[in-house]
Amino acid sequence: MSESVRYTGVKAEKLIAVKGMNDILPPDSARWEWFEDTVRSVMSQHSYRNIRTPIVEPTALFVRGTGETTDIVEKEMYSFEDRLNGEQLTLRPENTPGVVRAAIEHNLTYEGGKRLYYMGPMFRHEKPQRGRYRQFYQLGAEALGFGGPELDAELMVMAHQLFARLGLRQVRVELNSLGIPVERQAHRSALIAYFEQHREVLDAEAQRRLLTNPLRILDTKNPAMQALVQGAPRLLDFLGEPSLKHLDTVKALLDACGVGWTINPRLVRGLDYYSHTVFEFTTDELGAQGTLCGGGRYDGLFEILGGKPTPAVGWGMGVERVLELVKSQGLGSAEPVPDAYAVIPQAASLPVVMRTLQDLRAVGVTVQMHASPTGDGMGSMKSQFKKADASGARYALIFGVDELAQAQVAVKALRGDPAQTAQQQLYPLAETAVWASRLRQ
Ligand code: ATP
Ligand code: MG
Numbered sequence: 039m040s041e042s043v044r045y046t047g048v049k050a051e052k053l054i055a056v057k058g059m060n061d062i063l064p065p066d067s068a069r070w071e072w073f074e075d076t077v078r079s080v081m082s083q084h085s086y087r088n089i090r091t092p093i094v095e096p097t098a099l100f101v102r103g104t105g106e107t108t109d110i111v112e113k114e115m116y117s118f119e120d121r122l123n124g125e126q127l128t129l130r131p132e133n134t135p136g137v138v139r140a141a142i143e144h145n146l147t148y149e150g151g152k153r154l155y156y157m158g159p160m161f162r163h164e165k166p167q168r169g170r171y172r173q174f175y176q177l178g179a180e181a182l183g184f185g186g187p188e189l190d191a192e193l194m195v196m197a198h199q200l201f202a203r204l205g206l207r208q209v210r211v212e213l214n215s216l217g218i219p220v221e222r223q224a225h226r227s228a229l230i231a232y233f234e235q236h237r238e239v240l241d242a243e244a245q246r247r248l249l250t251n252p253l254r255i256l257d258t259k260n261p262a263m264q265a266l267v268q269g270a271p272r273l274l275d276f277l278g279e280p281s282l283k284h285l286d287t288v289k290a291l292l293d294a295c296g297v298g299w300t301i302n303p304r305l306v307r308g309l310d311y312y313s314h315t316v317f318e319f320t321t322d323e324l325g326a327q328g329t330l331c332g333g334g335r336y337d338g339l340f341e342i343l344g345g346k347p348t349p350a351v352g353w354g355m356g357v358e359r360v361l362e363l364v365k366s367q368g369l370g371s372a373e374p375v376p377d378a379y380a381v382i383p384q385a386a387s388l389p390v391v392m393r394t395l396q397d398l399r400a401v402g403v404t405v406q407m408h409a410s411p412t413g414d415g416m417g418s419m420k421s422q423f424k425k426a427d428a429s430g431a432r433y434a435l436i437f438g439v440d441e442l443a444q445a446q447v448a449v450k451a452l453r454g455d456p457a458q459t460a461q462q463q464l465y466p467l468a469e470t471a472v473w474a475s476r477l478r479q
Pocket of ligand 1 (some may be wrong): 307354
């Protein structure tokens, strides 16, 4: 073996990933691909189409769209100035504002409603911990230009269906209604009056929220404030007839589809743009980060972002959290193994070997080719068979010089009983399609 070439002669310092931003490596990445395949299938069954918007957007999109008084805009955004033209930009912390911006910009709802879904990285400067990262992936679905409660129900049924297809157990659905702006206004006044009477119990965060966004106090995780929050005026009691009817229809449709739900009057969600239905899918199995999916109706967002009034509803799902639950419940697919491993005694045979492997792949066989780490020769047969075994392949394709001289390849089973693995069979290189099916799973 030749000495490996040193390119610089200098020992460079190692670089590591940014805190809270993860590499997704094999074999875990196989679970991600399985998730993505399942998502595509469920989305297409419900007629949702894929949308991909930029990761970088104008900061103003989130300040206006997500809301100035949300945790995201107040303290979690990665914002920076474009060095060349001074534009204020932000790495998207969520995708709903981007989807609505794109819908307005391209007039997507011109001919009627659109059902869309996306999946990609989002960025929030949070304290990294289990289920909470600074770069994380969200799957989201949005139905734009539909005002009826059947869309709220369809989206929830679809999320439920996705969890079912993944095989997940013990996912709960919580539901609430935030009504319409005048109902929220009336509730807000009652809420402020109530909290002002109990000022001594409010923590610093809640004191501040009392002036900016009192509804968000209901969202507090502070144990010392739970009793206070439990006794607070409920938005549900301020809803008028149409809002109650909207909620009742959603409940009835969920019942009809076999999706269990509970009303949580304190469910308000962190984002400013919701109205009517809000919901969360949660689990007890992931500790504090138990919200897997959250969403709701956001009929006001198009106008906030300069578009025509357009009703809309959607949800966002945390992919890392879902996959952690998948893993802990022992679900998901194993890392794929190749059907065959190509053992290549002589580097000089590579042209004919690689051509044959192309033929095999064209008829659906998955093949891993042996490759040398150093670049000088292919390595001993013993080391090649060791690698073949470790690859998990069921067959070794042995491209020996004698076999190739007769335009043949030897196939040896690597798994199964000794009688099978002791044998080798010769097949013609020219007719891969005839025998290749035997190698496939
Ligand atoms: P949380 O209360 O956990 O902070 P959120 O209300 O900020 O959640 P949303 O903005 O509704 O979350 O995002 C939808 C989903 O994305 C969440 O339910 C969660 O599963 C996931 N999510 C949110 N923030 C993170 C994060 N920092 N890391 C990983 N997943 C996240
Ligand atoms: Mg959050």
